[in-house]
Amino acid sequence: MIKIGVELGERSYEIVLGTGILHQIGEVMKSMEVSGKTAVVSNTTVFPLYGAPVVDSMKDAGFEAFPVILPDGEEYKNLDVLTRLYDELLGIGLDRKSAVIALGGGVVGDIAGFAAATYMRGIAYVQVPTTLLAQVDSSVGGKTGIDHAAGKNMIGAFWQPKLVWTDSETLRTLPERQLLAGMAEVIKYGIIRDKDLFGYLELNRERILSRDDETMLYLIRRSCGIKAEIVSKDERESGLRAVLNYGHTIGHAVETVTGYTRFLHGEAVAIGMLLEAELAARLGLLSSAEVEKIRGLIESFGLPSGIPDDIDSSALLSSMQLDKKALGGALRFVLPERIGKVRIQTVATKELMRLFRD
Amino acid sequence: MIKIGVELGERSYEIVLGTGILHQIGEVMKSMEVSGKTAVVSNTTVFPLYGAPVVDSMKDAGFEAFPVILPDGEEYKNLDVLTRLYDELLGIGLDRKSAVIALGGGVVGDIAGFAAATYMRGIAYVQVPTTLLAQVDSSVGGKTGIDHAAGKNMIGAFWQPKLVWTDSETLRTLPERQLLAGMAEVIKYGIIRDKDLFGYLELNRERILSRDDETMLYLIRRSCGIKAEIVSKDERESGLRAVLNYGHTIGHAVETVTGYTRFLHGEAVAIGMLLEAELAARLGLLSSAEVEKIRGLIESFGLPSGIPDDIDSSALLSSMQLDKKALGGALRFVLPERIGKVRIQTVATKELMRLFRD
Numbered sequence: 001m002i003k004i005g006v007e008l009g010e011r012s013y014e015i016v017l018g019t020g021i022l023h024q025i026g027e028v029m030k031s032m033e034v035s036g037k038t039a040v041v042s043n044t045t046v047f048p049l050y051g052a053p054v055v056d057s058m059k060d061a062g063f064e065a066f067p068v069i070l071p072d073g074e075e076y077k078n079l080d081v082l083t084r085l086y087d088e089l090l091g092i093g094l095d096r097k098s099a100v101i102a103l104g105g106g107v108v109g110d111i112a113g114f115a116a117a118t119y120m121r122g123i124a125y126v127q128v129p130t131t132l133l134a135q136v137d138s139s140v141g142g143k144t145g146i147d148h149a150a151g152k153n154m155i156g157a158f159w160q161p162k163l164v165w166t167d168s169e170t171l172r173t174l175p176e177r178q179l180l181a182g183m184a185e186v187i188k189y190g191i192i193r194d195k196d197l198f199g200y201l202e203l204n205r206e207r208i209l210s211r212d213d214e215t216m217l218y219l220i221r222r223s224c225g226i227k228a229e230i231v232s233k234d235e236r237e238s239g240l241r242a243v244l245n246y247g248h249t250i251g252h253a254v255e256t257v258t259g260y261t262r263f264l265h266g267e268a269v270a271i272g273m274l275l276e277a278e279l280a281a282r283l284g285l286l287s288s289a290e291v292e293k294i295r296g297l298i299e300s301f302g303l304p305s306g307i308p309d310d311i312d313s314s315a316l317l318s319s320m321q322l323d324k325k326a327l328g329g330a331l332r333f334v335l336p337e338r339i340g341k342v343r344i345q346t347v348a349t350k351e352l353m354r355l356f357r358d
Numbered sequence: 359m360i361k362i363g364v365e366l367g368e369r370s371y372e373i374v375l376g377t378g379i380l381h382q383i384g385e386v387m388k389s390m391e392v393s394g395k396t397a398v399v400s401n402t403t404v405f406p407l408y409g410a411p412v413v414d415s416m417k418d419a420g421f422e423a424f425p426v427i428l429p430d431g432e433e434y435k436n437l438d439v440l441t442r443l444y445d446e447l448l449g450i451g452l453d454r455k456s457a458v459i460a461l462g463g464g465v466v467g468d469i470a471g472f473a474a475a476t477y478m479r480g481i482a483y484v485q486v487p488t489t490l491l492a493q494v495d496s497s498v499g500g501k502t503g504i505d506h507a508a509g510k511n512m513i514g515a516f517w518q519p520k521l522v523w524t525d526s527e528t529l530r531t532l533p534e535r536q537l538l539a540g541m542a543e544v545i546k547y548g549i550i551r552d553k554d555l556f557g558y559l560e561l562n563r564e565r566i567l568s569r570d571d572e573t574m575l576y577l578i579r580r581s582c583g584i585k586a587e588i589v590s591k592d593e594r595e596s597g598l599r600a601v602l603n604y605g606h607t608i609g610h611a612v613e614t615v616t617g618y619t620r621f622l623h624g625e626a627v628a629i630g631m632l633l634e635a636e637l638a639a640r641l642g643l644l645s646s647a648e649v650e651k652i653r654g655l656i657e658s659f660g661l662p663s664g665i666p667d668d669i670d671s672s673a674l675l676s677s678m679q680l681d682k683k684a685l686g687g688a689l690r691f692v693l694p695e696r697i698g699k700v701r702i703q704t705v706a707t708k709e710l711m712r713l714f715r716d
Contacts, residue, residue: 079441086437090508093679118476121503121514122594145479150448156479157515236480321451 026061113144132182181266384419471502490540539624
């Protein structure tokens with residue numbers, strides 16, 4: 001097993017990576033300040049595949065474990081489903097010593113994490129991410145929340161998990177489209193912080209697509225290492241952490257104006273990364289050769305790299321104005337200076353409009 | 359003006375007390391890290407009385423101030439109203455630098471505070487409490503949340519305000535029943551921590567009922583001083599802070615089984631305080647002479663002191679089992695040893711059933 005620490009004082013926790021480790025989670029949770037009833041929150045796709053080893057392991061370790069099954073899809077990361085989740089957790093009778101286990105991808109992790117953050121003013125939760133995107137990104141760092149018609153993750157909380165328990169075996173059943181969407185976030189780490197990782201991805205496409213355990217654990221370890229380091233320095237995104245939003249300002253807007261249904265999160269981020277690289281090039285920050293390297297890697301993983309013609313650019317712009325990253329009307333972007341290094345820069349709306357027009 | 363500090367490191371803030379100070383709030387908020395749009399969340403009763411000075415003061419200080427008016431009553435502290443509140447805040451377009459001002463009693467403070475805690479993962483909020491209960495208790499300490507059919511405050515967060523701005527003038531229009539309900543929490547501070555305050559209340563009933571500004575500021579200052587000291591030592595109620603729940607274990611159950619409509623919070627706490635004092639006497643912790651002093655003070659302010667016959671004690675018991683203060687099945691109570699001193703003690707369900715039966 002590989003262990004990566006997220007250092008946050010009394011909120012510190014470990015990310016544990018391995019292959020075939022789901023059935024060991026109960027034993028590990030026995031050593032945590034958790035007791036009695038636990039809820040295993042999952043969805044209709046993941047629970048039939050991986051619910052049994054988690055629930056059995058919890059029971060073997062002396063916990064009561066209650067499955068709570070949500071519908072599968074980003075469109076269910078909303079207040080209605082959250083309301084039903086609260087009803088279920090209260091029906092089970094979780095108390096302040098209880099834990100919520102989030103078994104699934106980013107949607108399950110975000111909504112179950114937010115329910116844990118706000119159940120009786122906050123109880124423990126553990127992330128068991130089963131998609132690549134959740135394993136390299138959303139399970140780490142304590143961002144929880146739900147979407148609103150007005151924008152993604154508009155309602156949420158910072159609430160750190162007590163443990164992230166990642167099993168690469170769960171990737172074997174992941175639909176290819178989801179695997180590729182997860183790769184968008186891995187590519188992001190390469191661009192913002194790790195030129196070597198970017199190079200590794202260029203050279204190891206086949207091994208990644210075949211989901212070789214060792215290769216996947218390497219990607220997850222590099223990605224989580226970067227994220228853990230950044231989150232440890234800036235838990236609540238007052239500065240540095242914003243670099244993780246590379247590709248996300250435009251990406252979120254793309255998701256919002258298409259109602260969260262047309263693109264997976266990672267696909268929207270891929271579009272956002274390339275457009276933000278182009279924006280960086282326009283502003284003279286990034287060479288066009290590097291823009292093309294970014295385009296090449298994104299496209300080699302079958303990810304979308306441009307905004308489809310039928311999407312209205314003025315809707316994208318107004319969606320970005322409401323984005324959490326909009327501050328007093330100005331728009332801040334994370335822009336690459338070269339592969340492996342980014343900076344945060346305020347960009348005039350005029351400049352953005354030109355980007356979308358051309 | 360009187361200032362009381364709540365010391366919580368980077369989350370520290372001041373409670374400011376005065377008479378006729380509502381119109382100064384904008385000026386004070388200019389010195390805080392807040393800018394642009396603000397929402398003044400209030401209710402249909404309070405806003406017509408005190409909305410104008412607050413909104414005007416914010417505008418004069420250069421903020422945009424948008425009123426958001428909720429229905430008035432504890433029965434509206436729920437997910438439906440919270441959902442509408444989110445819609446309104448998103449419609450206004452609050453961003454991460456925005457603030458929410460909660461102008462009203464405990465319900466407005468709790469729900470607006472929770473909305474602020476979870477809007478874009480947390481923005482600033484300021485409490486402007488206009489009921490005695492909110493001024494002496496709920497506006498201080500960062501407990502925010504909403505009720506659920508399964509229990510009071512079941513969904514919520516710890517989220518500290520940036521400022522508490524209390525104007526004793528707002529008490530002049532407070533309905534007498536609400537004033538008396540607020541007195542229940544003041545009596546609580548006397549019992550848990552301040553024998554002198556208890557004695558002052560016994561001697562100054564008339565001045566309190568006439569809402570003399572100086573007298574009310576004295577009560578608020580003593581109460582907030584105790585609460586600030588306790589919260590500073592134990593923000594998230596891992597130990598000491600639990601003493602503030604004296605009267606609340608039974609009080610919350612009374613509110614829950616009566617659907618939050620029959621008793622005001624303070625009235626239910628009054629019932630709870632006397633029953634928990636009787637429980638303490640049964641367990642040999644408190645003399646019956648002190649139980650009678652507590653009963654006398656509660657009744658002198660026209661507060662209920664017993665559970666009405668038509669309330670089913672088994673429903674109360676099962677409601678308490680789900681209470682946030684129930685831990686792994688056991689029930690913890692805050693019990694007085696004498697006026698001015700309490701202890702936390704686990705009580706067997708058997709003992710409780712006997713209390714309700716007799």
